[in-house]
Amino acid sequence: MKILVCISKTPDTTAKIAFSDNNTKFAEAGVQWIINPYDEWYALVRAIELKEADPSTVLHLVNVGGADSEPIIRKALALGGDEAIRVNSDNADSFNIASQIAAIAKDGAYDLIFTGKETIDYNGSSIGGMVAELLDLPYISHAVKFDLEGGKAVVVREIEGGEETDKAALPLVVSCQKGMAEQRIPNMKGIMGARTKPLKVTEPVAAETLTAVASFDLPPAKAGVKLVPADNPEELVRLLHEEARVI
Amino acid sequence: MNFTTSELTQQVARSARDFAQQYIKPHLMEWDESQEFPLHIFKEMGKLGLMGVLVPEQYGGTGLGYFEYSVVIQEIAKVCGSIGLSLAAHNSLCTGHILTFGNEEQKQKYLPKLATAEFIGAWGLTEPNTGSDAGNMKTTAVKDGDNWIINGTKSWITHGRSGDVAVVICRTGEPRAKNNCTAFIVDRGTPGFSGGKKENKLGMRASETAEMIFDNCIIPDSNRLGEIGDGFKQSMKVLDGGRISIAALSLGIAKGAYEASVQYSKERHQFDQPISNFQGIAFKLADMATKIECAELLINQSCDLKMKGLPMTKQAAMAKYYASEISVEVSTDAVQIFGGYGYTKDFPVEKFYRDSKLCTIGEGTSEIQKLVISREVLK
Numbered sequence: 327m328k329i330l331v332c333i334s335k336t337p338d339t340t341a342k343i344a345f346s347d348n349n350t351k352f353a354e355a356g357v358q359w360i361i362n363p364y365d366e367w368y369a370l371v372r373a374i375e376l377k378e379a380d381p382s383t384v385l386h387l388v389n390v391g392g393a394d395s396e397p398i399i400r401k402a403l404a405l406g407g408d409e410a411i412r413v414n415s416d417n418a419d420s421f422n423i424a425s426q427i428a429a430i431a432k433d434g435a436y437d438l439i440f441t442g443k444e445t446i447d448y449n450g451s452s453i454g455g456m457v458a459e460l461l462d463l464p465y466i467s468h469a470v471k472f473d474l475e476g477g478k479a480v481v482v483r484e485i486e487g488g489e490e491t492d493k494a495a496l497p498l499v500v501s502c503q504k505g506m507a508e509q510r511i512p513n514m515k516g517i518m519g520a521r522t523k524p525l526k527v528t529e530p531v532a533a534e535t536l537t538a539v540a541s542f543d544l545p546p547a548k549a550g551v552k553l554v555p556a557d558n559p560e561e562l563v564r565l566l567h568e569e570a571r572v573i
Numbered sequence: 574m575n576f577t578t579s580e581l582t583q584q585v586a587r588s589a590r591d592f593a594q595q596y597i598k599p600h601l602m603e604w605d606e607s608q609e610f611p612l613h614i615f616k617e618m619g620k621l622g623l624m625g626v627l628v629p630e631q632y633g634g635t636g637l638g639y640f641e642y643s644v645v646i647q648e649i650a651k652v653c654g655s656i657g658l659s660l661a662a663h664n665s666l667c668t669g670h671i672l673t674f675g676n677e678e679q680k681q682k683y684l685p686k687l688a689t690a691e692f693i694g695a696w697g698l699t700e701p702n703t704g705s706d707a708g709n710m711k712t713t714a715v716k717d718g719d720n721w722i723i724n725g726t727k728s729w730i731t732h733g734r735s736g737d738v739a740v741v742i743c744r745t746g747e748p749r750a751k752n753n754c755t756a757f758i759v760d761r762g763t764p765g766f767s768g769g770k771k772e773n774k775l776g777m778r779a780s781e782t783a784e785m786i787f788d789n790c791i792i793p794d795s796n797r798l799g800e801i802g803d804g805f806k807q808s809m810k811v812l813d814g815g816r817i818s819i820a821a822l823s824l825g826i827a828k829g830a831y832e833a834s835v836q837y838s839k840e841r842h843q844f845d846q847p848i849s850n851f852q853g854i855a856f857k858l859a860d861m862a863t864k865i866e867c868a869e870l871l872i873n874q875s876c877d878l879k880m881k882g883l884p885m886t887k888q889a890a891m892a893k894y895y896a897s898e899i900s901v902e903v904s905t906d907a908v909q910i911f912g913g914y915g916y917t918k919d920f921p922v923e924k925f926y927r928d929s930k931l932c933t934i935g936e937g938t939s940e941i942q943k944l945v946i947s948r949e950v951l952k
Binding site: 397400401404428450509511512513514517518554 | 580581584585587588591595608618621622623626630635636833858
């Protein structure tokens, strides 16, 4: 069994969001970077669990990013990957990134490709589907549970008001979300070991870039809190109706 | 000396920080109130590799250096001083003593268990009537054939009751004579060895501090650490390294108090603006930040010297002295910035304030640090 987990670098959830270059770029100065939590906590940890259950499993990580992605790649290796591949590209277009991952995946002949359901910065949710299409593989998104039974994948997805269980043959692409696994903290041995695990850097293949960011905008500043006296429900109803327009 | 933190140190710090946030933060006030020593937390830290940070991998430890050790203690202490103190005492004192002065057999026997927290370690030098004046200790070890008979009481011992193994410094010569102390390893369960009174403390309440009582406790000579008469010299060396850990503990508490203050001063509004806009608060934050930076530089200097195997007695004493004093100052200022809220248990700074005071006392008071520093300066 060979598994490829796609990991992306995202700003820490407490990072201050600002934009530069006329609101076309995310201002990265002073930002703490983390592994996209959907990639780390769910996709990677579930892949590690599969490897723990079957130690012959080979677990590779792929990241499309610049050299500044390496600390988060090594953290992922500290959690448990065997080796990592970084495609040296700063391209932010989903199709281009998916094309790079597909090229790596094709070479590696993986049985399973895991991604997070989305990144917590751009919320694209598009890499998994695009990679599957480029490789002509089946794709199951938003998985909350993943198991292997008799060489086939049994995947539980969250759907509106309930769950759906899918079965699919391998190879397969799965995007993962909460429920797949529990967050782990890299232990000291893992951190030390990660320093000597292979981290290969490859140059990007030629691929189209289909989208470009025209501009970013911050959400409008929150208005102040209005306190309505408890004995004046009419005023509360009026504000909800006329100002907030929620009723 | 390199002023940038290495990626390895940052990764280690991140793991310790995540652990503190997930495992310690939700329960720390509960442990503080009840004075419960949360043994299970130390077992978890053992799994993570935080209980034998400096122990080489061949003995089941992590094999990291002092820079990583320092950030581990800081990150834990930023959230809870008590857990930070127990972590520091376990790593530096008991484990550190066996690592530095144990023979191969002793290292093989104890270090793998200490590094994984299967054993919690205690270390006993201080006595009810001999704190800084350790040469006059009353606990004696008398040779009896191939054994030693230990009698006496050690006090203020971190993990005095819960420790599975203790390193105990006993007098083997005449009081106040030169080279009159020897260190021994005593296992929990050895007849004649028991835990005594547990202290009810101002701060560091989740870190167990208790007496260890020896009443005709017989141990084999194979439990002796190093040569007869070397106990005091060994202890001073162990405490040199221990000073880095208490300095890091102090710094962690100061950082915790400072970070809470920065956040609160931006959120708390008076006269229609955040109180951080007022110079009275802003200048306090500037002082706190500067003191923290100074303490960090002193600690990093000691780590650097220690890693290079160079003398660091003076620098480690300076780091411990300064970091512990500013820990008290910074957490006092933090309570002031929080005002009335700072005096309540609903906000974190009163605990930093209580915990910080241990740092100017434990493992050599500030006065003893000044003695060490002045002796070095006047050499």
